[in-house]
Ligand code: HEC
């Protein structure tokens with residue numbers, strides 16, 4: 001130590017205080033650590049950035065490293081360096097370096113050189129950092145980041161999203177939208193979510209409806225126009241039955257989606273709820289928003305109306321939770337669309353992936369699809385053999401003849417299961433239901449949650465205004481037979 005100090009003392013004469021301070025960094029482990037951390041981080045960042053920009057890596061975790069971990073390392077390193085120098089201030093005093101010595105004299109060649117090196121390094125650092133910040137911003141806004149980094153947590157939503165009409169719309173368009181306020185809210189909530197993942201304290205399943213989802217005025221309506229007149233839309237809905245596995249019963253309905261009618265300038269039909277000038281608010285007695293106690297309407301001309309379900313008590317803590325109805329109160333599943341088991345089996349029979357000529361195949365498919373499996377792997381292994389076993393029980397000979405088709409059906413059902421069910425996240429059939437119609441009420445095969453879903457939460461003839469008029473369940477209001 002003494003030796004060092006003597007050296008320092010000798011050199012101090014010809015080096016000047018700055019060189020002493022900078023050179024001294026190498027004599028403290030902390031200083032060396034700071035310099036090495038910065039250098040390694042920045043080098044790897046440049047390499048990572050180049051590989052990403054040139055398209056050599058598509059890996060979400062590699063990018064996580066480049067855009068989040070390494071910049072953290074670089075900034076930590078940069079912060080450590082001056083701290084390490086400062087911690088040696090006692091040694092500065094020993095060598096008589098005081099505040100007065102710490103000036104920069106640009107006519108001194110060594111000072112000039114130092115300032116130039118410092119400036120160049122700063123410019124390089126800032127350039128790399130801003131490139132990283134720019135690319136990192138886009139990276140943290142990408143569906144891959146939102147949907148894949150916390151794979152285990154987000155997989156259900158990501159998979160459902162990937163096979164919907166919005167699979168090319170990035171998550172943040174619906175979940176954050178534009179503007180600094182929601183950006184900051186989202187990042188804070190993101191940090192909370194990261195913490196929940198690390199502490200394994202997140203909810204399974206992730207609760208729905210999302211309580212603090214941004215109002216769709218600022219998200220959906222950035223792309224969709226409420227005035228658009230959709231008119232009527234004809235839908236042909238096909239279901240098979242256990243009695244007839246080959247000829248579906250077909251229901252044709254013309255949905256009155258409506259909008260702003262160009263012929264008379266009136267807002268009409270189903271989209272009337274969200275048309276300009278109309279504001280519908282409701283008070284739900286439960287967090288799921290399925291028990292609706294009161295509905296109030298404000299019209300463009302300022303008139304109001306209120307429909308009340310008198311026999312529904314509102315818990316005190318929800319008494320002020322009025323919600324303005326928006327797109328997502330009906331379109332609760334615009335992109336995270338989960339099928340019901342009937343959808344899967346009906347599609348299988350319709351597309352001939354399940355051969356409807358095999359007796360009992362619809363009922364058996366349903367059984368193996370809705371049986372409980374501990375994990376996705378278990379389901380993958382067991383669904384096929386279980387279907388074959390059920391069929392063999394019915395008729396060993398027929399099962400042997402149709403073995404190929406039964407195996408094909410099994411493989412299709414495995415796919416249907418894997419698209420919809422995540423036991424580890426407690427996501428099962430009916431966990432996330434759509435509010436778009438009222439079908440769950442008249443389906444006999446499989447018992448869903450017994451809460452009300454869809455339009456009939458309000459259109460149940462049980463909410464009435466002071467004149468005794470109810471919110472109608474008249475079929476023809478919403479759909480009629482196509483002409
Ligand atoms: C078209 C708009 C849209 C896009 C794009 C979108 N979401 Fe959603 N998401 C929603 C809506 C609406 C809800 C709320 C449903 C509700 O409240 O009932 C939701 C709910 C969720 C939930 C809560 C669980 C659930 O299913 O209700 C998670 C988690 C989620 N989204 C993640 C994502 C991720 C990850 C992406 C991108 C891979 C994404 N979302 C893309 C509209 C969208």
Ligand code: HEC
Pocket residue numbers: 165166169170173174216219220221222223224327328331334
């Ligand atoms: C970034 C633009 C964008 C945003 C934001 C957006 N959508 Fe869409 N939406 C689209 C596009 C584009 C299509 C048409 C896709 C197609 O037909 O292939 C579409 C289609 C739809 C459809 C028809 C779906 C179907 O199966 O045909 C509905 C319903 C819909 N959007 C509702 C919503 C709702 C509700 C939200 C907000 C939660 C929303 N959209 C947010 C762009 C967007």
Ligand code: HEC
Pocket residue numbers: 216220221224225226230233235255257270271273274325326327328329330331436437
């Ligand atoms: C009262 C319930 C309700 C509300 C609120 C609602 N919609 Fe719809 N919307 C429907 C129904 C029902 C359909 C027809 C669904 C189908 O095709 O099966 C539909 C269809 C659509 C379609 C597809 C139209 C087509 O021609 O295929 C789009 C796009 C859409 N809605 C967007 C929106 C947007 C954006 C909002 C919010 C501004 C919104 N909806 C609010 C019930 C609603």
Ligand code: HEC
Pocket residue numbers: 256267268269270272273280282292295297307325329330435436437454455456457458459470471472477478
């Ligand atoms: C939050 C409650 C609520 C929900 C959920 C709801 N509605 Fe309504 N709806 C109303 C109210 C209130 C009215 C106005 C009743 C009145 O004035 O008589 C209305 C009116 C209507 C009208 C008549 C509009 C007009 O032209 O006057 C149609 C059509 C309609 N709803 C369809 C639907 C469909 C389809 C769904 C489900 C996809 C649905 N509603 C879900 C509350 C709701």
Ligand code: HEC
Pocket residue numbers: 235237251253255436437438439455456459472473474475476477478479
């Ligand atoms: C408040 C509006 C509304 C009323 C009232 C209404 N429906 Fe519907 N109904 C819908 C919507 C919206 C859908 C389409 C759901 C979809 O796109 O999947 C639908 C779908 C259906 C279907 C097809 C469901 C399926 O998947 O098999 C049948 C059948 C049906 N309705 C019958 C009726 C009958 C009968 C009445 C009268 C008692 C009635 N609805 C009243 C809005 C309504």
